[in-house]
Amino acid sequence: MNTAEYSSELATKYSCFRKDFNETDNDLFNVVALIAIKDRDILDLGCGDGRYAMHLKELGARSVEGIDISEKMIEIAFQNKEKTSGVDFHVADGRKLPFKDHTFDIIFSNFVIHYFENTSEVFKEIGRVLRPGGYFIGTFNVTDVSPGFERLYNTNMPIRLGKGDSSIVVQNLIKSRDEISRALSENNLMILSEKEIEHPNAVIDPSFKDYLRVKKHVMCVLIQKQ
Numbered sequence: 001m002n003t004a005e006y007s008s009e010l011a012t013k014y015s016c017f018r019k020d021f022n023e024t025d026n027d028l029f030n031v032v033a034l035i036a037i038k039d040r041d042i043l044d045l046g047c048g049d050g051r052y053a054m055h056l057k058e059l060g061a062r063s064v065e066g067i068d069i070s071e072k073m074i075e076i077a078f079q080n081k082e083k084t085s086g087v088d089f090h091v092a093d094g095r096k097l098p099f100k101d102h103t104f105d106i107i108f109s110n111f112v113i114h115y116f117e118n119t120s121e122v123f124k125e126i127g128r129v130l131r132p133g134g135y136f137i138g139t140f141n142v143t144d145v146s147p148g149f150e151r152l153y154n155t156n157m158p159i160r161l162g163k164g165d166s167s168i169v170v171q172n173l174i175k176s177r178d179e180i181s182r183a184l185s186e187n188n189l190m191i192l193s194e195k196e197i198e199h200p201n202a203v204i205d206p207s208f209k210d211y212l213r214v215k216k217h218v219m220c221v222l223i224q225k226q
């Protein structure tokens with residue numbers, strides 16, 4: 001797992017850059033609108049600088065907990081939170097969530113699932129802390145790999161966010177659609193809706209030597225715990 005990539009410096013740059021990096025927000029919040037989030041308890045898994053956690057609270061959630069493995073991200077999230085009540089942040093690893101079983105009605109997670117080497121492990125944790133019938137709403141990258149290059153699954157792939165001098169590169173793992181589907185069915189999680197969405201601001205950096213062998217897609221999903 002490559003979370004070391006979010007060094008303190010990268011976390012700061014990511015957060016500054018984040019406001020211009022919102023192409024997926026409409027699709028994501030169209031999915032949120034399908035679910036009644038008023039008075040629900042929500043976890044923002046891999047919350048980064050906390051912008052979505054705060055927004056979900058404004059939309060009427062009862063409580064929102066944000067977790068992220070990066071201490072710097074959580075420090076920034078606390079700065080952003082200021083006096084917003086009903087939102088809290090924790091440094092934690094998505095593979096071992098610091099919450100009891102069945103704590104949340106909804107888990108929200110934007111661009112995080114592709115950081116976990118073992119997809120089933122993180123979906124098992126998601127399933128554990130969700131209440132029965134609870135939802136996972138999120139986006140993540142899946143990558144088509146040319147036949148013969150399957151060894152690339154779960155290797156690091158540099159994604160360039162933004163364009164020009166201010167752009168930054170973050171690593172993420174190459175995930176197959178099959179791996180995601182298997183992890184979901186192993187953990188009694190069912191996709192209710194999925195949509196492939198455009199994200200022209202996040203492209204595979206051509207420095208990746210297998211650039212021409214892979215194609216990244218962004219999925220926006222609504223998943224329910226059975």
Ligand SMILES: C[S@@+](CC[C@H](N)C(=O)[O-])C[C@H]1O[C@@H](n2cnc3c(N)ncnc32)[C@H](O)[C@@H]1O
Nearest residue numbers: 003006046047048068069070093094110111115
């Ligand atoms: C692309 S950023 C997305 C941040 C935020 N969701 C957003 O959309 O602004 C990915 C985030 O996942 C976090 N992350 C990566 N691996 C993690 C793990 N094992 N547990 C918790 N957070 C993790 C990173 O530190 C980073 O903040």
